[in-house]
Amino acid sequence: MIVSVRDLTIGFRGDDRDLVAVDRISFDVEEGETFVIIGESGSGKSLTGMSIAGLQPRIAFVSGSILFKNREALNQPDAELRRIRGAEIGLIYQDPLGSLNPVWPVGNQIAETLTAHGLARPAAAMERAIEMLDRVHIPDPARVAAAYPHEISGGMRQRAMIAMALAASPSLLIADEPTTALDVTIKAQILELLAEVKREMSLTVILITHDMGVVAEIADRILVMYAGRIAEIGSADEIMLHPSHPYTAALMTSAMISETPAKQELNAIVGGIPGLDALPSGCRFHPRCPRAKADCVTAEPRRREFGAVEVACFHPIVAEAVAPARTGRGAS
Amino acid sequence: MALLELDNVAKVFAQRSGKSEVHAVAGVSLQVGKGETIGLVGESGCGKSTLARIALKLIDPTSGRVRFDGLDISDFSGRRMLPVRRRLQAIFQDPLASLNARMTIEEILREPFDAHRVRLGPQLGARIRELLGFVGLENVDIRKLPGQFSGGQLQRIAIARALGLEPEIIVADEPTSALDPSIQAQIVNLLLEIQRRRGISYLIISHDLDVIGHVADRIAVMYLGVIIEEGPTAGIIGQPLHPYTQALLSAAPTLAARRRRGWRRIVLTGDPPNPADVPPGCRFHPRCQLAENICRTIRPPLRPVGGGGRMVACHLAPDQTEARGVAVARARRSGSA
Amino acid sequence: MSVSAASPRRLKAQPVGVLLPLALVVLAILVAFTLVPGLIAPHNPIALAMSDRLKPPSLLHPFGTDEGGRDVFSRVVFGARYSLGVAIAIVFVSALFGVLYGALSGMAGGRLDNLMMRIVDLFFGFPALVLALAIAASMGRGLGSVALSLSLIWWPGYARLVRGEVLRLRERPHVEAARALGVSRFVILLRHIIPFVVQEVNVRITTDIGYALVAVTALSFLGLGANSPTPEWGLLIRDSRPYFGSAWWYLVFPGAMIMMTATASSIIGDALASRRPG
Numbered sequence: 001m002i003v004s005v006r007d008l009t010i011g012f013r014g015d016d017r018d019l020v021a022v023d024r025i026s027f028d029v030e031e032g033e034t035f036v037i038i039g040e041s042g043s044g045k046s047l048t049g050m051s052i053a054g055l056q057p058r059i060a061f062v063s064g065s066i067l068f069k070n071r072e073a074l075n076q077p078d079a080e081l082r083r084i085r086g087a088e089i090g091l092i093y094q095d096p097l098g099s100l101n102p103v104w105p106v107g108n109q110i111a112e113t114l115t116a117h118g119l120a121r122p123a124a125a126m127e128r129a130i131e132m133l134d135r136v137h138i139p140d141p142a143r144v145a146a147a148y149p150h151e152i153s154g155g156m157r158q159r160a161m162i163a164m165a166l167a168a169s170p171s172l173l174i175a176d177e178p179t180t181a182l183d184v185t186i187k188a189q190i191l192e193l194l195a196e197v198k199r200e201m202s203l204t205v206i207l208i209t210h211d212m213g214v215v216a217e218i219a220d221r222i223l224v225m226y227a228g229r230i231a232e233i234g235s236a237d238e239i240m241l242h243p244s245h246p247y248t249a250a251l252m253t254s255a256m257i258s259e260t261p262a263k264q265e266l267n268a269i270v271g272g273i274p275g276l277d278a279l280p281s282g283c284r285f286h287p288r289c290p291r292a293k294a295d296c297v298t299a300e301p302r303r304r305e306f307g308a309v310e311v312a313c314f315h316p317i318v319a320e321a322v323a324p325a326r327t328g329r330g331a332s
Numbered sequence: 333m334a335l336l337e338l339d340n341v342a343k344v345f346a347q348r349s350g351k352s353e354v355h356a357v358a359g360v361s362l363q364v365g366k367g368e369t370i371g372l373v374g375e376s377g378c379g380k381s382t383l384a385r386i387a388l389k390l391i392d393p394t395s396g397r398v399r400f401d402g403l404d405i406s407d408f409s410g411r412r413m414l415p416v417r418r419r420l421q422a423i424f425q426d427p428l429a430s431l432n433a434r435m436t437i438e439e440i441l442r443e444p445f446d447a448h449r450v451r452l453g454p455q456l457g458a459r460i461r462e463l464l465g466f467v468g469l470e471n472v473d474i475r476k477l478p479g480q481f482s483g484g485q486l487q488r489i490a491i492a493r494a495l496g497l498e499p500e501i502i503v504a505d506e507p508t509s510a511l512d513p514s515i516q517a518q519i520v521n522l523l524l525e526i527q528r529r530r531g532i533s534y535l536i537i538s539h540d541l542d543v544i545g546h547v548a549d550r551i552a553v554m555y556l557g558v559i560i561e562e563g564p565t566a567g568i569i570g571q572p573l574h575p576y577t578q579a580l581l582s583a584a585p586t587l588a589a590r591r592r593r594g595w596r597r598i599v600l601t602g603d604p605p606n607p608a609d610v611p612p613g614c615r616f617h618p619r620c621q622l623a624e625n626i627c628r629t630i631r632p633p634l635r636p637v638g639g640g641g642r643m644v645a646c647h648l649a650p651d652q653t654e655a656r657g658v659a660v661a662r663a664r665r666s667g668s669a
Numbered sequence: 670m671s672v673s674a675a676s677p678r679r680l681k682a683q684p685v686g687v688l689l690p691l692a693l694v695v696l697a698i699l700v701a702f703t704l705v706p707g708l709i710a711p712h713n714p715i716a717l718a719m720s721d722r723l724k725p726p727s728l729l730h731p732f733g734t735d736e737g738g739r740d741v742f743s744r745v746v747f748g749a750r751y752s753l754g755v756a757i758a759i760v761f762v763s764a765l766f767g768v769l770y771g772a773l774s775g776m777a778g779g780r781l782d783n784l785m786m787r788i789v790d791l792f793f794g795f796p797a798l799v800l801a802l803a804i805a806a807s808m809g810r811g812l813g814s815v816a817l818s819l820s821l822i823w824w825p826g827y828a829r830l831v832r833g834e835v836l837r838l839r840e841r842p843h844v845e846a847a848r849a850l851g852v853s854r855f856v857i858l859l860r861h862i863i864p865f866v867v868q869e870v871n872v873r874i875t876t877d878i879g880y881a882l883v884a885v886t887a888l889s890f891l892g893l894g895a896n897s898p899t900p901e902w903g904l905l906i907r908d909s910r911p912y913f914g915s916a917w918w919y920l921v922f923p924g925a926m927i928m929m930t931a932t933a934s935s936i937i938g939d940a941l942a943s944r945r946p947g
Contacts, residue, residue, distance in 0.1 A: 040512035041483070153604045154376065183375035183539060185600050188583040192599075210513055216590035240591060254513040257542040258586050262565060263524060266546070268517035272482040388849050410854065417851035429842035434864050447852045493850070 001067075002172060002204050003029040003052055008064035008074075010047045010056055012276075019276040022047050023228040024064070029221075031171075034198065034205045036215050036236070038251065039225035042273045048225070049174050049208040053089045054081035068172070087117045090165030094177035096157035100149040100164075107133070107145025110164045117168050132163040136193060155186035159193065166197060173198070175207045179214060191217055212255035216240060224248045227274055227284040229300075234309025242319035244311040246289045283314070291315045333402055334363035335501050335533050336387060336420065341396035343382050347608065354608045356382040358557035359396070362535075364501060369527065369534040371548030371565070373541055373580070377605040378554040380537045384505045387535060388422050389413055418448055421494040425506035427486035431478045437464075437489060438474035444496040463492040467522060484515035491522065501533040508543055520547060541584045545569050550641070553577050556605040556615040559634055563642035572657045573637060573649040575620045585664040598660065614647065622648055692936035695929055702749035710743035714900045723916045733918035735908065737898075741919060744900035745926050751901040752889075753930060755812050756881035759819045764874050766820075767827025772866070774828065775835025776858050786832065792825040797884070805893045812885075812901065815894040819884055823877070830873060834866045872942045879934030886927050902927050 010022040022044035029035045039045040050056055052066055054073060066074040073084065085091065093099045101109055110129035114120040120128050126145070133141035136159040149157055158178065165173060175194065179187040195218055198205050209215065215222055219236035224245060232245040243249040253267040260266055271288040274280055280287050286296040295314050303312040307319060343357040356379040364370045374380045385391045386398065389405060397406045400416050408416065424430040431440055441460045445452060452459055464470055467488035478486055487507065494502055507523065508516040520543060526532060538544050544551055545565060552562040553574065561574040572578045575598075582598040600619045611618050617627040626647050634645040646653065701709060712730075718738030726733045732741035774785040801818040808814040835858075838844060844861050852861075888894045889903030897904065902923045909919035 040514060153606075155604060183604070184541065185375060185579055185583045186604070188597055189599065212513065212587060213584075213590055216587050237591075240587075250514055252587065254517045255587050257517070257520070257546050258584075259588070260546065262546055265521050265524065266517040268521055269514055270518075272484050272515065273512065275482070385845075390845060390848055414851050417849070422846065422849040424842055424846055426842055430846040432843045432847070432861055435860070443847070443852060444850050447850055447856070490846075 001028045002031040002069060003206070004065075004067040004070075005048075005052070006065040006067075008048065008051065008062070008066060010044065010051060010060050010062050012060055014277070018061075021060075021228050021276055022051075025225075025228075025230050027223055027230070027233055029204060029206060031204050032202060033220040034195075034207065034218050035221050035223065036207045036209060036219035037223045037225060038209055038212065038215050040210050040251075040273055042227060042276065043225040044228040045208045045210075045225050046176055049176055049206055052172075052206065053085050053091055053174055055085075055091070083117075086113055086170070087119075087168045088170050088172065090168070090170040090173045092158070092161045092165045092173070092175045092178050094180050096154070096161045097149060100157065100161060102149055105146050105148055106152070106160045110145075110160070110167050113164055113167045119168055129163075129167065132167050133160065135166075136160070136163045136197070138163070154182060155189065158182060158186070158190055162190075162193065162197065166201065166203075169201065170203070172204045172206065175205065177209055178207065180209070180211065194218065212251055216255075224251070227279060228276075229284060230303055230310075230312055231285070232309055232311045232313075233303075234311075238308045242307070242317075244306050244309055244316040244319070245285075245313050246291050246315075246317060247285050249317055283312075291317070334365050334399070335401055336362075336364040336503075336535065337397075337399040338362045338383070338387060339397040339399065341383070341386055341393045341398065343379070343386060343391065344394045352608050355557050355610055356607050357386065357393070358610070360554070360557075360559055361396075362387075362552060362559070364533050364535050366500070367527070367531045367533055368550070369536060369548045371544035371551045372535065372537045372554060373539065373544045373551060374554035375539055375580075375604075377556065377607055379557040379607060380554050381505060383554070384503055384535070384537045387503050388420065389416075414448065418497045419500045421497065421499040421502050423487070423490050423494055423502060423504040423507050426510045427483055427490050428478055430490055431486060431493075433478050436475050436477060437472065440478075440489065441474070441493055441496060444493060448497060450497070459496075463496055464489075466495060466526070467492045482515075483511050484518060487511060487515075487519055488522065491519075491526070495526070495530075498530075499532065501535065503535045503537070505537045506539070507536065509538065509540060516543070523547060541580060553580065556610060557607055558615060558645065559643075560616065560645045561643065562634070564640060567640060567642055570658075570661050571654060572660060573642070573644045573653050574616075574646050575622055575648075575653060575656075576616050578653070578657055578660045581664050582660050589664055589666060592666075614645075622652065624648065688936050689940050692933040692940075695933035696937065699749055699753060699930060699933075702746045703753060706747045706750065710740070710746040712740035712743040714739060714743045714747040715898050723912060723919075725916075726918050732922040733916065735905075735916075735919055736912060741905070741922055744905060745902065745923055748900035748902045748905065748923070748926075751812060751895060751899055752882055752886055752903065752927070753878075755816050756878055756885050759816055759823060759881045759885070760874055760877045762816075763820050763823035764827050764870060764877075767824040768831045768866070768870055770824070771828040771831030771833075772835055772858060772863065775832040775839070776854060776862075782832070786829075789825045789828050792821065793829075795822065797822045801888055801893055810893055810896060812889075812895050812899070815885055815888045819881060819888075823881065826877075827870065827873070830869060831866055834869055835862055838862045838865055868941075872938055875941055876935050876938030879931035879938075882927060882934070883931055 006026045007024045008022055009020060009024050011018045011020040025048065037045045037049055047056055051062060052068065052073065054076060056062055062074060064074065065072060107126055107129045110132055111125035114125040114128055115122050130141045130145050133144055138144050138156055138159050144152055144156060144160065179190050182190060191214065194205065197203065215236060221234065222236050222239050223233045224231040224247065226247050231247045232239060239248060243252055250269045257266060269288050274284065282298050283296040283301050286292040289296065293315060301312045301314045303310050306316050339361055341357060341360050345354040345356055347354060360383055362370065372380050372383065386393050389398065389408065393406065397404055399405065400420060405413065405416055438460060441463060442456060445456065460474060461470065464472060469485060469488055508519050511519060523534065524547060527534065536544060536547060548565050550563065551565050551568045552559045553576065555576050561568065561577045568577065572581050579598040579600050613629045614627040614632050617623040620627065632645045632647045634643050636642065637644050637650050721734050721738035722736055724730055724734045730740045730742065732745060735741055770785065774782045800821060801815065804814045804818040844857060847857050847861050885894060886903030889901050890907045892907065895901035895904045905923040906920060912919050
């Protein structure tokens with residue numbers, strides 16, 4: 001296990017009470033796997049992923065334990081976190097334009113990562129930077145290294161960010177919605193690039209997304225989050241074939257628009273995602289759940305084993321094959 | 333006769349200090365008929381947003397004509413556009429940004445009536461409630477501000493606003509792109525239901541081929557300022573003829589297809605489209621795996637192919653691309669290589 | 670990126686510092702000085718009392734007396750409405766004109782906008798002191814001519830600020846949506862643009878009051894502004910010059926008053942600025 005999260009809680013201090021965005025979640029990430037945290041807005045997925053690298057917002061309070069390579073990574077001093085980031089944990093974000101420094105050429109930023117972690121002398125660092133850019137299949141890497149972030153296209157910026165994240169040869173890559181802002185043809189390329197570098201560099205990847213398509217394509221194991229809690233966790237194959245939690249099933253049908261006959265009403269769940277100050281009692285999904293019963297309103301379902309996965313639900317869906325059929329009938 | 337017609341519309345933006353002009357739209361013709369949904373699909377740099385704004389007369393085309401119900405509105409200014417705008421409404425991508433954050437929901441929904449001097453008097457309140465009812469928000473507190481609602485609710489409010497004057501056609505610029513997946517499905521259903529009940533036409537612009545494929549009667553695919561393929565939805569999805577359409581479909585397979593790891597998608601090489609630097613000949617040729625000499629020199633016109641209203645702008649279509657198209661469509665569904 | 674406006678409301682921001690309450694106290698004092706000086710000042714600010722000249726601070730005269738035996742504290746209290754009052758008037762008049770001008774220019778766009786901004790540039794280039802001297806020479810010295818010349822110097826700043834904001838806001842999605850609805854340009858300006866500009870303008874107005882105060886007092890100090898016996902703060906400092914060495918209180922207290930007011934205006938302006946959304 002390269003990452004071990006126990007009872008992670010992240011919240012914000014409001015005026016009269018605290019708002020809890022991530023509510024006591026626990027999970028492990030095995031070395032070498034692609035672990036995808038999937039959820040929509042307000043699920044707490046980004047907070048969770050970022051906190052593994054110590055990058056939760058400063059105003060948030062965090063409790064619990066995050067073990068990275070068996071060392072506690074939560075609430076460590078800044079200097080230690082900075083050392084871990086870059087050298088052992090690489091990060092890529094949704095918006096490369098926002099997270100790359102606009103006044104430095106791309107190559108310099110990569111080189112800086114290397115020199116900052118003492119992995120290369122300044123003279124050699126730039127060469128290594130160009131090598132990294134080539135590694136992520138950027139054409140004409142020397143030219144791109146000398147260019148500024150706004151001078152290159154969105155897809156290339158994302159590749160450059162991946163190069164920067166991997167420059168110091170980390171063992172874990174955390175990617176927060178890396179393909180969300182990209183065109184669909186570029187999305188495809190980036191996912192393939194991630195799969196490739198993961199293989200070549202023997203990385204563990206934690207990827208955060210709301211896109212079920214991404215999950216289908218690269219996930220080994222999935223963690224489904226809803227309103228700060230874990231809904232379901234298990235192997236991707238298993239969950240995609242037989243989603244047990246009603247929310248997981250709903251996410252899957254949302255992603256199956258192209259498998260529904262044209263103009264036919266889609267299987268959409270009612271209601272919206274609850275805000276942090278208006279969280280439902282008991283199971284947080286119950287107001288929107290077609291399977292909700294009385295016990296769902298009063299008690300919080302504990303996570304338990306259910307077949308080959310773990311699910312937090314009193315009335316999970318029993319596995320019949322719920323695979324997206326070619327005729328397009330949505331899952332129930 | 334088409335309700336909304338763009339006739340060979342072009343838009344050129346000048347850039348500062350000697351940089352080359354940006355040809356955002358370079359000769360696009362499009363018709364939206366009564367009760368019809370036209371889906372315009374394309375990626376960034378293709379000019380679809382600019383085209384949407386031309387269709388809404390938010391910007392004027394550099395050349396070409398815009399017609400509404402037969403009337404040439406190309407040169408219409410603010411005041412003359414007013415009666416047209418009553419019948420031609422819009423929804424935008426980011427619902428929070430497209431609503432004035434300082435206006436209450438009531439004021440937002442009232443604004444179209446004020447702008448068009450429709451005096452409802454005491455009926456206004458009831459009408460606002462009715463509109464909110466159409467979009468499933470009958471019980472919201474209309475004194476609240478946009479910041480107090482979720483993205484899905486805001487998009488519904490934006491739709492309610494667009495419906496106020498009972499338009500005949502709505503131009504929707506990426507109506508679901510900024511929403512969570514589970515909410516996208518709700519909004520798609522809402523748009524479909526509104527069309528069923530009221531016979532409204534839609535011009536939907538999106539990069540999301542799944543959504544377009546689900547709601548559109550006809551699809552037009554845009555690349556670098558021009559339409560490169562157009563036709564009935566089933567035909568485009570089932571047998572894309574243009575190499576770019578094929579690449580687009582190949583990049584957005586069904587969930588089932590994605591699960592079968594190891595299937596191959598068409599990879600586009602080369603630089604992404606830059607409207608300030610348009611290649612000669614076929615605009616897609618630098619990234620096309622099938623490009624031949626003619627493609628590099630002569631721009632292929634958009635021409636009818638077969639029957640059924642299909643049009644393609646490619647020298648090699650249909651003969652050299654149709655088999656590939658069928659294969660792509662099949663792989664997209666099932667994931668077999 | 671998904672839109673979710675249902676985010677936690679009112680997260681605790683940075684702890685409120687000690688400066689803002691102090692600044693607000695100063696503000697309250699100034700308001701009192703301006704509105705009811707008679708109730709606060711213990712002595713007549715103008716009447717001479719030669720027997721009491723240049724007395725140091727005491728219980729009877731907290732700020733000491735000047736060369737005419739007048740209580741400096743009372744003069745400072747009464748002076749507020751001249752110094753601060755004129756500063757506020759200048760800022761408000763400049764802001765009013767500048768905002769209207771800038772809004773019109775921004776909305777008009779094209780050649781008219783260009784022309785209007787060139788005029789602004791002209792005013793910007795003008796040295797304040799030269800203008801003040803010129804106006805003083807033609808109108809005569811006094812707070813009136815100071816007010817006029819400073820207003821002429823001040824309004825272009827607002828024009829430029831507002832015009833920039835209007836240009837920026839015109840491209841915003843909610844303005845685009847309003848245009849698509851058919852809302853007229855005038856209503857768009859009034860309802861969809863101005864409310865968002867007002868916040869910026871308010872911040873600037875607040876900090877500008879401090880600057881304007883310093884400018885007014887400076888011009889009075891130079892002899893261009895208020896005339897004796899008006900207890901305007903800059904004039905007090907000017908009059909205190911011959912007594913710098915011997916009667917320190919005559920310089921220090923009016924000077925401190927100016928400094929405190931300017932600082933308070935800056936702090937309040939900062940507080941307003943940091944409360945802006947996003």
